[in-house]
Amino acid sequence: MMRKTWDEVKRGRADSPxxxxxxxxxGRTIRLAMEIHELREKRGLSQRELAERLGTTQSAVARLEAGNVSPSLPTxxxxxxxxGVELIVSFVDLDDRIAG
Known part of the structure; x- marks a missing residue:
């Protein structure tokens, strides 16, 4: 039996659906985390201040901004x-995303 090289294994894993x-x-989780972080800083809020507004802890906000959690829609x-922003959720056709 022929063994695969490490590069072949990596390529195979990355290519799987x-x-x-x-x-x-x-990627979506990280993009959301970065956007939340940027908005918080733009508003001049600390993580602790945002946490107070959310009724949670500073460490929960830190985990959210680090992309360590996948937030629910209600969150x-x-x-x-x-x-002070509007949340917009939409669906994008994968065929359109790939073509564009």
Missing amino acids: ARRRGYDRA LDKVAEAL
């Missing part, structure tokens, strides 16, 4: 309200 979905989910709605 399940792996790509995982990367896509992680994102609370964050949007606390930051």
Whole structure:
């Protein structure tokens, strides 16, 4: 039996549909985290101040901003309200995303 090189193994993993979905989910979580962080700083709020507005702890806000959690829609709605922004959720056709 012929063994695969490490590069072949990595390529195979990255090319699997399940792996790509995982990367896509992680990417969305990180983008949300970065946007929340940027909005908080733009509003001149500390993590502690945002946490008070959300009724949670500073460490929970830190985890959210670090991308260590995938926030639920109700959580994102609370964050949007606390930051004075509108939350917009939409679906994008994957064919359009790939073509564009």
